[in-house]
Amino acid sequence: MEQLLSNIRIQINENLYIKDPESSNLGSQIVTQGIELIKEIGFEQFTFKKLAKRIQSTESSIYRYFENKHKFLLYITSLYWSYMEYRLVIATNSIQDCTQKLMKAIEIVTGTPENLSLSLAINQLALREIVIEEFTKAYHNKAVDDENKKGFFQVYKRLVFRLVEMIQHVNKDYLYPRSLASSVIDGALHQHYLAMHFQNITDCDSEEKTCQFFKNIVSNQLNLATNEFN
Amino acid sequence: MEQLLSNIRIQINENLYIKDPESSNLGSQIVTQGIELIKEIGFEQFTFKKLAKRIQSTESSIYRYFENKHKFLLYITSLYWSYMEYRLVIATNSIQDCTQKLMKAIEIVTGTPENLSLSLAINQLALREIVIEEFTKAYHNKAVDDENKKGFFQVYKRLVFRLVEMIQHVNKDYLYPRSLASSVIDGALHQHYLAMHFQNITDCDSEEKTCQFFKNIVSNQLNLATNEFN
DNA sequence: ACAAATTTAATAGTATTACTATCAAAAAAA
DNA sequence: TTTTTTTGATAGTAATACTATTAAATTTGT
Known part of the structure; x- marks a missing residue:
C-alpha cells in the first residue's frame, strides 16, 4: 500500500489554488508547514504572515499560491478526504461480502490514518486533527x-457517496x-472532538469504541429496516 | 405553555456578557437585532459596527454589553439551548412511559421550535437558523x-445530559x-444543514424525516443492545 | 423637582488582518 | 547565456477589533 500511494498524485480542484503548490519547493513548504502551523495555533489565529515567517518567505509569495486562508483550508482538507477515499478504496476493494465491506469502510472512516509515505511529506496526524477541529468551519459559511457549485466539496461528497452505495448494497x-x-462521517469527527474536549458527553474514549x-448503529439500522415507532 | 414561558427568565452564564442585555432597552435591541443581522449576513461578516448602525447606536455602546462577537454568539446560542431545554422539560415531564418520553424528547430536539412569546422579543426561527449554521464555530476554537471550564457550554451539556438520562432509563x-x-443533538443540526446546502448527501428533506x-436509530439501538459485529 | 449617578453617543485612535501593487534579485528553462 | 519565471523586499490600503475620553442624555434617589 505504501508503494502504491507514493506514486499517486492526488488531484485537487484547480480553483482552490492559484498556482499548484506541488509544482515547487516553496509550494510544498507552504502546505506542509501550513498544516503544522494550523495544528499548533488553530485556524483562527493562523495568518499567511505567520506562515511566511515560519518558512522564511514572504506574505506576498504565499498569496501567489493561495487566494486566502479559507481556500487554503479547503485545499488541505480536500487533501485529507482524498487520502481517506484512497485508503477506503484500497482497504475495501478486495472484500466480496458486502456487509464485511461496509464494516471495513466504517473502520477506515472512523479510524486514525497510518502515516503513509506520499508525494508530499505531510503530517497525516496533524492534518487529521485539523479536519476534526476545523473542517466544519470550511463548509459553514x-x-x-x-463554493459547492464550484466543486470545492466534491472529494468529501464522493466519499459519502461511496459509503451510501455500500449501505444500499447491504440493504x-x-x-x-x-x-x-x-x-457516520460527520459523527465520527464530532465524537473525536468530544473525546478531546467534552469527555462527559461521549463514550468514545478510544478509537475502538468510536468505531464500535x-x-x-449501522448494522442495527440495516438489519431492522422498520421499527415500532412510526 | 406560552403563559408559562412569558414569565420565565432564562439565566445565562454571567461571564458571557459585561452588562446584562436584559437590563435595558439598548441591551435587548442588541440581542434581538444582533440575531436578525447574523441571520442575514452570517457570523463571519457580522461586526459590532454594523449592528450599531442598524440599531442607530454606536460600537462603543455595544462593547459595554459584550466583550466581543464570539461571546455574543455564545450568549445567543446559550439562549437557544435554554429555550430548547425548557421546551423539552415541559413537553416530556408529564409522560410516564420512558420510551414514549424519549421519543417525545427526540421530536423536540430535532424539530423546529414554535415561536413562543418570551420576555425578549426574539425571532426564534432566526435564532435556530443561526444555531444550525454557526453553533459549531462557537465550540470549535x-x-x-x-471556556468549557468557565461554564460557557453548561446549558448545551445539560440538554445532552437530560437525553442521556432518558436513554439510560429506557435501556x-x-x-x-x-x-x-x-x-442526536449534533446530528440533527448537521442533517438540517445538509438539507439546506447539500441535499444529495441527506434523506432528511422534511422535519418529519429528520425526526424519524x-x-x-435510537429505538433500534436501545432494543438491540448487542450486535453481531463485535 | 432637582441633584447625583448612571448610561449612552460622539469622536478619535491603535494594532492587526487581509489583502494588492511594484520592482528588483534570484533561480530555472530555453 | 539570454529569456522567462519565480521569489523577496518593501510599501500601501481598507477593514476589523478593539480602547479611551468626554460630553450629552437619561434615570434614579430624595
Missing part, C-alpha cells in the same frame, strides 16, 4: 452554495442511506 | 477547554448512551 430498502452515511459505536 | 445496559445523545431518522 455564507458562500457554501456557491436496498433502507430509507435513509444518505443520512446514515453522512452521519458507529458499526453498531 | 483553541480556547474551548478554558440501562446500552453501552453508548452519551455518544448516542450527543449524536433519529427516532429510528
Whole structure:
C-alpha cells in the first residue's frame, strides 16, 4: 500500500489554488508547514504572515499560491478526504461480502490514518486533527452554495457517496442511506472532538469504541429496516 | 405553555456578557437585532459596527454589553439551548412511559421550535437558523477547554445530559448512551444543514424525516443492545 | 423637582488582518 | 547565456477589533 500511494498524485480542484503548490519547493513548504502551523495555533489565529515567517518567505509569495486562508483550508482538507477515499478504496476493494465491506469502510472512516509515505511529506496526524477541529468551519459559511457549485466539496461528497452505495448494497430498502452515511462521517469527527474536549458527553474514549459505536448503529439500522415507532 | 414561558427568565452564564442585555432597552435591541443581522449576513461578516448602525447606536455602546462577537454568539446560542431545554422539560415531564418520553424528547430536539412569546422579543426561527449554521464555530476554537471550564457550554451539556438520562432509563445496559445523545443533538443540526446546502448527501428533506431518522436509530439501538459485529 | 449617578453617543485612535501593487534579485528553462 | 519565471523586499490600503475620553442624555434617589 505504501508503494502504491507514493506514486499517486492526488488531484485537487484547480480553483482552490492559484498556482499548484506541488509544482515547487516553496509550494510544498507552504502546505506542509501550513498544516503544522494550523495544528499548533488553530485556524483562527493562523495568518499567511505567520506562515511566511515560519518558512522564511514572504506574505506576498504565499498569496501567489493561495487566494486566502479559507481556500487554503479547503485545499488541505480536500487533501485529507482524498487520502481517506484512497485508503477506503484500497482497504475495501478486495472484500466480496458486502456487509464485511461496509464494516471495513466504517473502520477506515472512523479510524486514525497510518502515516503513509506520499508525494508530499505531510503530517497525516496533524492534518487529521485539523479536519476534526476545523473542517466544519470550511463548509459553514455564507458562500457554501456557491463554493459547492464550484466543486470545492466534491472529494468529501464522493466519499459519502461511496459509503451510501455500500449501505444500499447491504440493504436496498433502507430509507435513509444518505443520512446514515453522512452521519457516520460527520459523527465520527464530532465524537473525536468530544473525546478531546467534552469527555462527559461521549463514550468514545478510544478509537475502538468510536468505531464500535458507529458499526453498531449501522448494522442495527440495516438489519431492522422498520421499527415500532412510526 | 406560552403563559408559562412569558414569565420565565432564562439565566445565562454571567461571564458571557459585561452588562446584562436584559437590563435595558439598548441591551435587548442588541440581542434581538444582533440575531436578525447574523441571520442575514452570517457570523463571519457580522461586526459590532454594523449592528450599531442598524440599531442607530454606536460600537462603543455595544462593547459595554459584550466583550466581543464570539461571546455574543455564545450568549445567543446559550439562549437557544435554554429555550430548547425548557421546551423539552415541559413537553416530556408529564409522560410516564420512558420510551414514549424519549421519543417525545427526540421530536423536540430535532424539530423546529414554535415561536413562543418570551420576555425578549426574539425571532426564534432566526435564532435556530443561526444555531444550525454557526453553533459549531462557537465550540470549535483553541480556547474551548478554558471556556468549557468557565461554564460557557453548561446549558448545551445539560440538554445532552437530560437525553442521556432518558436513554439510560429506557435501556440501562446500552453501552453508548452519551455518544448516542450527543449524536442526536449534533446530528440533527448537521442533517438540517445538509438539507439546506447539500441535499444529495441527506434523506432528511422534511422535519418529519429528520425526526424519524433519529427516532429510528435510537429505538433500534436501545432494543438491540448487542450486535453481531463485535 | 432637582441633584447625583448612571448610561449612552460622539469622536478619535491603535494594532492587526487581509489583502494588492511594484520592482528588483534570484533561480530555472530555453 | 539570454529569456522567462519565480521569489523577496518593501510599501500601501481598507477593514476589523478593539480602547479611551468626554460630553450629552437619561434615570434614579430624595
